Amino acid sequence: MKSKRKQSIIVILRMLAYLLALVSFVVLVLTGFYPVLILGEHISGYLVILHVTFGSVLTVCVAVLAVMWASNCRFTAGDWPWFERIVLRKESPGQRVTSAKSVDKTAKSKSSGLVQKITFWLIIFLTLPLALSIVISMFYLFGTHWQELLLGFHRYIAYIFTVVVIVHTFLLIRASAKK
């Protein structure tokens, strides 16, 4: 009973962290890309305050999700049938056929799960340079040239991050709808 309650609290926490991260992501995309891509100028004014605030929130949320969801998103044998195929080639032909058949059955259903997991790990991985490229530039470590490079780095990582998050969210919603 206790463990069930504990489990539901964790699920709620995970959902909250996810939702908060999603909201922060939307705010960051709007505040970050609108001035740069639409207005053609650097982010400034209230947008900076919003961007920095929600950037911090997103980083914390992603860290929380990394801890809470990493186990669920670890790769399993069924996630990569092609890998198994390569590995199983080393074994006997009879075994190989049987295994290959069983893998084929699950392959389609697992493929979207695999992309979802990849995007999850990519989100965690990309959050690091995304956040650190700006935080590091706030220390007295880098001069103007490196500051500009870091800013450019932040921008391009943000483009990739955005695509990855959109794909991840799309797959998550699709998976939830199927359930």
Place this chain on the structure above:
Amino acid sequence: MEKGLILEGFLFLLALCFHANAAETEQKLLGDESDGSRAHPIHRLELFAEPGEEGKEAIKIDPNIDTAEEVLLPFSTRLTCGECHSYGIIKGGWHFNSVDPNVDPGRPAQPWIYVDARTGTQIPLSYRSWPGTFKPEQFGLSDREFTKIFGRQMPGGGPGETDDPDEVMRQYVSGKLEINCLACHNGDPRQDQGGTTGYAVQVSRGNFRWAAAASSGLATVTGSANDMDEMYDPFDPFSVETAQSGTKKPPTITYHKNVFDYDNTVFFDILREVPSHRCYFCHSNLYIGSEETEKWSEDEDIHLKSGLTCVDCHRNGMDHNIIRGYEGEEDESDNELAAVSSCESCHLGEHSASEPTAGRLSAPVPEHFGIPPVHFEKLTCTACHSGPWPDDETHLTKTSRAHRLGTPNVNKAREMLPHIASPVFAKQADGKIAPHKLVWPAFWGILKDDSVMPIELGTVTKVIEDVLSKEEFPFSGDWPDLTDDHIAKGLTALASGASAEDKTVYVAGGRLYSLDDSGQLSEQKGHPAAKPYLWPIGHDVRPAAQALGIRYCTDCHGTKAPFFFGSVNVDTPVVAARESKKMIEFEDVSPFYTWAFAFSFVFRPWMKMVIIGSCALMSLVLLLYALKALGCVIKTLAGEN
């Protein structure tokens, strides 16, 4: 027939070429073009004076003439220096061309400020079309009167040389204030710009013709052209002798005997590179802090201390089109070095240039560690590096040109008018924030079509001095304490002499005072004519270790940081209107946003820690699962299940 035509055409072209070549040769005098030698040429010259009549030859000066027969005249720089250097070309230089309406005024700079505490007047004047300044003629000042007041710290030329048909006789007596080449280029330590018989005094006495010679260290000038009537003839020995016997002495020159060589030539210690102390005579600043300010207690500009001189950056060629040194000057100046003489071009280099230009004159290339690049879009270099360090309140500032610094009998009181405040961080026309000096205009004027024209000085002096005759005026030269009643009386008195259509107003401290239909005094805040006049500060440049932001971002982004939240006093003789504004009002940024942004710096260290902590956690998770995955791969490859 055809052959003849061809020959004629050929001869015509040949003649044209010869003519053009001859004209070019004629234009260039000996000293107009350098032969490339960096050595200083010797200047042993004959002195020439202007003749009494136009069109006559220049008079060669002989100190041994019989003064009963001839008048000993001051040498003319136009004729003496002009022997080898084209005076007409030099005349077009920045220091002398203010009266030429065709010259691009460029970035607003320091105006001439006319002050008179007795009439509550503090008005920025300039011949250049800088918004917020008035032309001297709009204020009722002729070129000659303007020169008499402000010529003390002008290098001659400009309004000192214009022909005024209304003052032909007076100009004949006083002469023209020619360009005083020696004011800048004389290396003789006796060059006297601000002494008791020096340039400034001679100009104020109306001795325009004598001023350059009097200050050169070669001669002494006594007497005053102002004291002579318009019929006085300074070229007529009889007229001079007669005047000398009177109580008021005419301007008279006595050349020092040892300056003339056996052949009546004079050695001039001419310096091509003008020493900085010559520039200081007109370009000194005194920032008055809470304590007594003295020269020895303040540092000079870091560039000077590093061994540079003013003219290392502020360069010019023969045309004297000197570089002012601000960003974007190349769009307004013909000086080919303007593009490579701003702060950025020396310290950062011009990226588009074909050759590397960074580090000129040993300029260090700044790293700007930890400064986000957006600062360089929003701020000028001077915002962090120039002028005094900003304080909770702006400093009262004195400048040579506004306060006659370096001339005899200067009122040294800290409250002496004009009241210039600095540093005021304000947005420039290019959208960047820069430190400025600021003056609040105060003057009596006529309101017409929502613009205010100042009432002529003569009228104001006559009427307002009478109105305020019973008031006490501080000995310090500060404003008198005026009340609404004084302003109402002044406006009434001026209105009685003005036409019915003209609405008399008084502008002071950012307000426009006028009398309404019932005769009551009304005031309007924020009228464009009452706006303060600001001009950017270039110097003194502080070293990097004393630049804003060197300690932490809160040097500027603090909730009480003077950069945004310092006080700028609204200067006015009207006691009830004395208040202060926040610096941010001049910066065109949202006060709440700026405060909120500054407030966020309280949490910034925490934010950094949280983000770094989160990143560390994510790194650990990634590492953990990467190791796990690696373990799996190793096991699988090893044939384990």
